[in-house]
Amino acid sequence: MALTDLQVKKAKASDKPQKLSDGGGLYLLVQPNGAKYWRLKYRFAGVEKLLALGVYPDVSLLDARERREKARKLLANEADPGAVKKAQKEASVAVIENSFEIVAREWFMKHAPNWADTHSCKVIRRLEVDAFPWIGARPIGEITAPELLAMLRRVESRGALDTAHRVHQNCGQVFRYAIATGRAQRDPSTDLRGALPPPNRQHYPTITDPKAIGELLRAIDGYSGTYSTRYALRLAPMLFVRPSELRKAEWCEFNLDKAEWRIPAKRMKMNALHIVPLSTQAVAILRELYCISGAGKYVFPSARTTTKPMSDNTINAALHRLGYKGEFVGHGFRHMASTLLNEQGWNRDAIERQLAHAERDGVRAAYNYAEYLPERKRMMQHWADYLDKLEAGADVIPLHKTA
Structure with a gap:
């Protein structure tokens, strides 16, 4: 006799499992703990088998009967319902494991240890905010170029x-990465070349007029803020490293007797060791500073605690106080040095190496940190001397370096 909804609902547990039959091989299994499971008993190729159809009440009596009929249709077509269910489950798992988000996170975990923390945070943040909500659940091998473009248009539309x-x-x-690991056949992103307008490159505010640079250096010399900020401002024009590299500098990275600062790969944007030759002026400033902060880890500790470096906005805030808001930022020292050193005739490759700009060949970048080093040492001393002359108010400075 077929079951009723009321019988299924009121079925009580006993000390042994109970089977309440609904006919056609379908029955409700009531366990001693009160759990109720739908099961279908059937024969395939002469072998008796059992198929799980779900748990009551999540799967109602009507749902269980519908699943029984689907299984009977498969049997009528000489297909094993159990084998079909297993194949469908495996296919679903494969879809999830090969989704864009799963593959992207796997790719990220492979590469993130070789990136600077700031870079890796930006990469995963971009994917989580702008990619995963739209294509994260899609099988990576099925994503099309139009689908990818629609996602990018959403980012573009917010400016x-x-x-x-x-x-x-x-x-x-x-x-x-998906292609290399056998989960995709091609890269649809290559079809989108030219589909987006070129980015509007906004250069950091900087100063390249020698007279104006002299005024800036004299303003810095008169800065009256914390000692960490004063010394960082004095060194920033001479060293022209990235602001994050300067503010996180550690004393263990410096060899003042050798007049050299070696920034480890983990702190560099391109993950390659970078050497900064120190001019005599830079060494003198650092020796002064060592008497103040040398007992701690950081060259420029935070004003609140010596266990952390100064904040990322300290230099810019100081420049604002000096009256340069909107006219100059800490990153501008790099463009200033690059522009004038190129004008003065220094080797462009030596300048680029000193700026630690991106090397297309990552392996080459990892081993060529000392490239042009003798010339870079001469260039850094020349640059510090040049800045001294500008600060002193020199009227005419030769554009080309002397032999």
Whole structure:
């Protein structure tokens, strides 16, 4: 006799499992703990088998009967319902494991240890905000170029064109990783070249007029803030490293007797050791500073605690106080040095190496940190001397370096 909804609902547990039959091989299994499971007993190729159809009440009596009929149709077509269910489950798992988000996170975990923390945080943040909500659950091998473009258009529509280009680049890296690991056949991001407008490159505010640079250096010399900020401001023009590299500098990285600062790869944007030759002026400033902060880890400790470096906005805030808001930022020292050193005739490759700009060949970058080092040492001393003359108010400075 077929079951009723009321019988299923009121079925009580006993000290042994109970089977309440609904006919056609379908029955409700009531366990001693009160749990109720739908089961279907059937024969395939002369062998008796059992198929789980779900748990009551999540699967109602009507649902269980519908699943029984689907299984009977498979049997009528000489297919094993149990084998079909297993194959479907495996296919679902494969889809999840090969989703864009799963592959992207796997790619990220492979590469993040070789990136600077700030870079890795930006990469995963872009993917989580701008990619995963739209294509994260999609099988990576099925994502099309139009689908990818629609996702990038959403980023572009909020005015974040540069971010859209970076998301495009990161997605391409994920697709290429999927191809290499056998989970995709091609990279649809390559079909989108030219689909987005070129990014609007906004250069950091800087100063390249020698007279104006002299005024800036004299303003810095008169800065009356904390000692960490004063010394960082004095060194920033001479060393022209990235602001994050300067503020996180550690005393263990310096060899003042050798007049050299070696920034470890883990703190560099391109993950390669970087050597900064120190001019006599820079060494003198650092020796002064060592008497103040040398007992701690950081060269420029935070004003609140010596266990942390100064904050990332300290230099810019100080420049604002000096009257340069909107006219100059800490990163501008790099463009200032690059522009004038090129004008003065220094080797462009030596300048680029000293700026630690991106090396297309990552392996080459890892081993060529000392490239042009003798010339870079001469250049850094020349640059510090040049800045001294500008600060002193020199009227005429030769554009070309002397032999």
